[in-house]
Amino acid sequence: MKLLLTLFFILLQGFPEASGAAAFEKVDQDILRGIELLYDGETDEAEDVFRSVLAKKPQDPAGYFYMAMVTWSRLATGFWSREMVQQYIERIDRTISVARAVVQDGNPDSFTYFFLGGALGFKGRFYLMERKWLSSFNLASDAVEALKTCSSMDPSNKDVLLGLGIFDYYTAKLSGVMKFLTFLLVHRGDREEGLRKLNQAAQEATYSSFEAKSVLVHIYLYLEDDRHKALLLARELATRFQRSRFFKYLEGVACVRLDRDDEYREVAAAMRASAERADSGMKAALWIRQSLYLDATHDLFRGNHKEARRKLDAILSMQDPVNDPLMIAYPLLKKGVSYDLEGARKTALGYYEQVMNMENGAGAQFLAEKFIKKPALKNDPFIGY
Template sequence: MNRKLYKNVETLHATSLLVLILLSPRAHAIPTALDSLILQGKQQIYQMEFQAAEETFREARSEYPDYPHGYVYQAYITSLFFALDQANDSLARQLDTQVSAAMEVAKDYKSRFNDSAGSYFHLALANSIKALYHIIDRSYVKGYFSGRRAKSDLEKVVQLDSTYYDAYIGLGLFHYYADLLPGFIKFVAGILGFDGNRVKGKAEIHLTAARGKYFKIESEFLFYCIGYFLEGDKANAIRALKQMYRQYPTNQGLGLILAYHHRRSGYIQECMELCRRLLQEKDPGLPQVTDLKYYNLAVCHYDLNEFAKADSLLNVLSSLPTRKSLFYRAAIAYYKGHLADLRFEREAALSYYRQIPDHKQTQYWYGMSRALLKYPADSLLYQYFSGLNLLGSRQFGRSLQQARALKEALDAGKIAANPDMQFLAVSLLASNYYNQWQLARARSLYEEILPRLDKMEDRFRRAWIYIDYQRCLRELKEYKLAEAMLKKAEDADDDYTRIIIEREKFILKQLLAQEKQAKPAGRS
């Protein structure tokens, strides 16, 4: 199996881990006191009281050394921190030790209760942690086999006890994510036993949400996150996530998801207020949680065209004594370089852009920065980004005015440093008309540049123009043309854009199915 296939298939295992590990056994009765400790620890995790949860699971391990529960959940806590702090060698060693102990006890537990669904379930959890450890360590072959064993154990769980509802979330994750793998890799993954079925996977996740005992909260969270990020069902998802946040108000992870939603929806002040409030709360000890609060604030000021304030907050973020993930180091470098460019400080901009590596974890920022690295900012590019920010922060009148002025300047013969400027200007004006529901005018503008769009140098932004155009076509019920535009957008090579493309395809598929169902019988 080639290295790329291992990485794609094992992303499935890494995605599954953080929710799988919270499950508990049902089929084989466990001591009531142990069960109470596990449930207590889970509640502490929901409240992001990680130190208290670790102490609870340590007590479970000490009081019940022959049961794998305490070992597995204690390793889970470490794996959660390690996944967000991968440069921490001491955490890596600690996780390796803990997962080895969990595997040993889980195997022994299975040997004593071989016909128990719970024994196979704990092996699945331990193998999932082990897979995550190998993936982070870039040992993809080892990670693949650990993940495959986890899937096999989960299938054995429901074979032994089909009412073991807490197990279906794990299988649902495997089935759902495998369906999103790229074509050839999805085919090979199927041969290897990772069959994708998006509908089945989501139904399995919902089954745990509806009937699970130990994993109801996690499965509800996952179900609505899938709806939000992968299927475009934002209204229902946000309603449910807000309810969860009211239930667990100290869970800053939920708060940051809502802050992200506010920012991406253009409600910048709401995002800033929430992040400022989170900064006043107790630090949960997860470095990326702290980083995200400052990051969101910095990007909010950028979105409001308050570039000096954004730059200042990025400096604060950079100076925090937290280990930054590779993704966020690249994000900081992008915005620092971009802001320097908008100040026309070209050498400073280049020094930051060159810090962004061509790496799987940084594909998004690498793609965003390549055209900016090649061509310096000028007054026209400044006007474009400023107008784009006005649109994104719901200042529609000002954005439209700026977009019109930009296109008029280019049509009058003003020369831009960036040869893609005409495409960018037209797409900005078209996006403004789309947001004002002037769909015909938006379509006309997109069609103005469409014959030449494949010549646009910036692959990243070209893909997003195709995505935006297909949204316009979708609203006009031009579904087949919209599908063709998404096909063109697939030239993008970062995972985030690919996820968005898959989401847009899903929405189109749903609309096509509704249209077909609405047609009277006998009509084509």
């Protein structure tokens, strides 16, 4: 359940296709360029692009939505400061208020409902993480209704399948309180239908294709254990976005899980080569830490726990809390996992508690909480997270 909370309602919607209006063509291209920059890890450049979109059309929710996505991308890469979280909430709320104002004015189009549904889904995800079950449920209901309205207004829009597919898949996987609440929904969860929609979005969506593929990589690698599909998608994304060390890492993990050690070593070597080509020492260090993290993950899956800790300690010895907070919390988490795999539960718990008490746990607290309740076991797919 806790793992699903970290993934549920990740409605990273793309910008729906404009219906031939010349006024939207330039905005479409700007948003596409901003999306490409986001996936390549260039968040500052992406923010500049989306800020210009917002300046051109301040009454349109699109610019506000993608500004929120910039903040989400920073959160996803470990920048979980109070200020960043507050900015995320403010930008999501602003998107919702702008979209609702357009609806109230009586002149909404499919785009209005598209961004309204995406923003409501993001806010619902946040409430879900805070265990505000009823608020999350209500937002989820409103999000799905908005996305369905978008689809009915523009049936040719394949981008909307991303949000609906995520909802279908994760509601089908939920349990406990949220499982009970989903029985009250008119739109019930359906695992197979969710995967079908996500795969269709991955192949046919114009603006949400990359995110659909990213969501599917995580589903196939960590929830469905379909390693071949995970590798194909991760490799495609890593090839397209060569400045993103995260897609390269996922490609490497998929190789490890498939016991393709020669291919894993090729991925690790490519990551080190990216460090050598980096145009600054800071960027080189980002790649070096990520490659060491991949090597440590390989060691954990192969039972080389001491060697994994040696590499994790190497990462921590060159930690950079300003530019790479992710590679502080997660190496500590993985050290705990290494001790759990050796049966040293007390030592493992010490590392998990250390992560839980960090001011910026970079999102690793969700897995730390899981492993506090139940020790990490051999071949647990989340060892590769």
